[in-house]
Amino acid sequence: MMKYLLGCICSLLLLLPSGLSAQESAEDRPPVTRAFFLNNAFVVQSPGKVIDLGGVLIRDGLIQAVGKDLKAPADAKVLEADSMYIYAGFIDGLSNLGIPKPKEEERGNRGRGQREYNPSYERAGIQTERSVADMISPTDKSLSEMRAIGFTAAHVVPRGGMLPGQGAVILLDGDKAGKMVVSEGSSLFAQFQGASGVYPNTDMAIMSKFRELYTQARQHKTHGQNYAKNARGMSRPAQNEVLDAFGQSIDGQRAIFFAVDGIKEMYRAISLSKELGFPLALADVTMGQKAIADLKGSSASLFLTLDLPKAKEEGKKGEKEEETDKEKMMLEKQRAAAQQLHEEQAAMLNKAGLSFGFSTLNAKAKDIRPNLERMIKAGLTEDQALAALTTEPARMLGLSDIMGTVEKGKIANLVVTDQPYFAKGSNIRYVFVDGMPSEYEVKKKKKKKPGDPEAKVMAAGDWNLEIDVPMAEMASPTLTIVDEDGSLSGKLVSGMGTQEISDMSLDGDNLTFSYTTEGGGQTVTVSFDLTIDGNSLEGSMSAGSFGSFDVEGDREPKK
């Protein structure tokens, strides 16, 4: 009892400060006006359709007027937009934006390694009844990050196993989850993500389980319909909301969205759709140009990944050496060709007459504009890129009526830039979501050089790291650093356990440390090379033959 009370008080204490500050913050007051006016801009209504020096009037969340010679109404706030470029807000075809990652402890609770004969639906990662709309966190920082590069709406899906639930299209700004949702239940989301330790663990079991569930859902639906018609004398169908959720797909009304990691998973999803007959959408597509006929045959909606393999870094200064080994040169050539395969996917699909949008599921906000630039360099035209960011996803998500272009009556989701969006050095100045603007200052280019030995930074504290490593257990560890009279030590806590680190060195703003661990039967030295800037850090982690991975992190605010 005592324990319980204590727990309650603690959680109240945790809630208290944030509750207070929310009450007092300016955001909660109603806005002075919900009318905005942008004038004398290049209004890119849709790809290829531009009004030179036109205006856009926004009122109550909608685009009220678009055209030349518009006058600012008295109650509208006029925003500086002279010679700027106005685009429809971008739409992300599939991602987890605004859906927080489950905490490490919760993930750990899933009983790794424990075998069971018949795991529950939930344990098996089959949660089709869930809706992502119940999981949205309006304060999730991924929302503001994506908004800052022009995304205003996204088709978001739950995190989880092979069938984590139903997706929804949301707006990327808003104080309440309910107000952000544009359409709920717009998709059923599937991925080749096995359950740990229990069935279905591998892709082959996921394939089989998917077929079984779908076939059972059909059977369940028929049984339910027959029972509704004539219950007397018929055994009663059991309630099953997991199977019920397939109903709209069985009727051809709701696409099943597969996020695919690579061309093989893409073929697996196509096979399932073909065998079972449900409408298919593919997200995070790569190497699609190797499967053009099959993609056409599948009639799937396509969303290409905005994540590209990292461009090869130009040789670091001082270690620029001519490669002379013939075999290494040939391998390097192969690598470059493989890279190109990813960069030119969008252009090649376009050439083949396939239309597509983009998905950001595995892309980082900061990489997206450079990646679009690389795709354009590889042959995609700017209009095609814009279509893939606006009109195409709107069409494929069934929302062309309310978003995707700058036209009267549509939701006022807009991106305003000082130069054309795809031009080098162009800056985003405003992003409107649901008729309300976020304003962005032009960033002064004074990026500090990494590894500044003169810098004074503080390393001690709890750091939440994000490591771009393909193992979920290691992807978001906590790094605790203790500073005892200038001697740094700490520990790294991840899903793989706790790693004590004795020797850390801080040179200016450059923090380095390493430790050894056992992995795959060998001893691996893991070393971090990080640059601290205020309360954030970035850098890399290298783990022997496993490769090198990007690291980002933020300091946990002091409680």
Added chain:
Amino acid sequence: MFKQSLMLFLLLAVSTLVGQVEKGSIHIKNGTVLTVTDGVLENTDVVIENGIITRIGKNLKAPSGAKTVDATGQFVMPGIIDAHSHIALDAVNEATHPITAEVRTGDVLDPLDVGIYRALAGGVTATHAMHGSANAIGGQCETIKLRYGTFNPNDLKMEGAPRTIKFALGENPMRVHGEGGGLMSRTRMGIEQVFRRGFSEAQQYLAAQEAYNKNKAANPSAVPPMYDRRLEALGDILKGDIIIHCHSYRADEILMLMNVCKDFGITKLVFQHVNEGFKVAPELAEFGAGASVFADWWAYKFEVYYSTAYNAAILTKNGVVTSINSDSGDYIRHLFHQAGKTQRYGKLTDNEALRLITLNPAIQLGIDDRVGSLEKGKDGDVAIFSAHPLSVYAIPQMTIVDGVVRFDIKEDNNDQRLAPDPEKVDMMMLNYDEDHRCMEGTGEALFHNH
């Protein structure tokens, strides 16, 4: 009319994920042809047209448009078939339940695996892409053709090949599920009960389906039994639609499984590894079970000590359809050497030895009407060697699948990967290791557990 046929064409074009497999025409001239079913033919041509062998004879005319290969001084044999392999797979074990009969390796084929090319470089044209041996009843396997170059996993499937399934006896399923997982079974006795219980449940399932089908016309309120893919698969074994390929070592267990099969009316059975097969060769022959063995590989765990290099010869002489397999991404390139060992240990004839890696595995996979020998009407799957393939001096020169050259030693680049890592140059080409994947995914992959 034109419109209609156009529609039909479009329909066909979109409705076939498999079936656009590349076929070729080749005229192989003046080789020593080892037909396997019709002896050795000197200075003979083999003509493949559109993927099928159309003629075998002397001084044949080349069909128009066919590629010509001069095999003077070389040996032409049917493409080698490996009845036990795990190459070209993205997953091998669904090790989460003692019975996972419903999963299929055909769903996780990996056409980008460079192991396919390496196997081609050893004269192999078809493999049996098997589920692993973690479960008493593992998944269904896929017979694949090594059509390296495609990105579509479905292109690898040998269209029309019979269904097969992996079973396993002994230490592997006991350890993974019994000792490691707290599930059935900890003992060899228990493994037998996994089979018997599974088949009994499948019988009940089939009976319930049959009852429903009989009943539904008269009773509109009848409800069919809930669809269960595991029981469907076990039921298909009972119906004789699936060939069992069972991982096995010990003679007592081999007899046990034959008894189980007899009790349930199952006749299609091939034993894999079968290191103690020589002890029960007459019983295997009487049952009509096949045996797919290693030439001389044993002592990698306790149940595999009692073994002999004469195993293949003893089985063959007792009338058991016997093959030699690789179960390895490395040995698969040396199957012709493995077959040659049976001449040192057991004095098999050239043709008997060649059958171990051609026609016999084809029989065990139920594809002997299509491949396994060089005959008119069979698939154009051919391996060409510099010397007699049972000679240690033989070097594979060219490997042809469906009339398409998939390996040519003259055009062999160092790096034959289809999808290299776009982010870094890796040195996997320089230090790849042997692939022993039977126990992959069970947390025990570091051991050599076949």
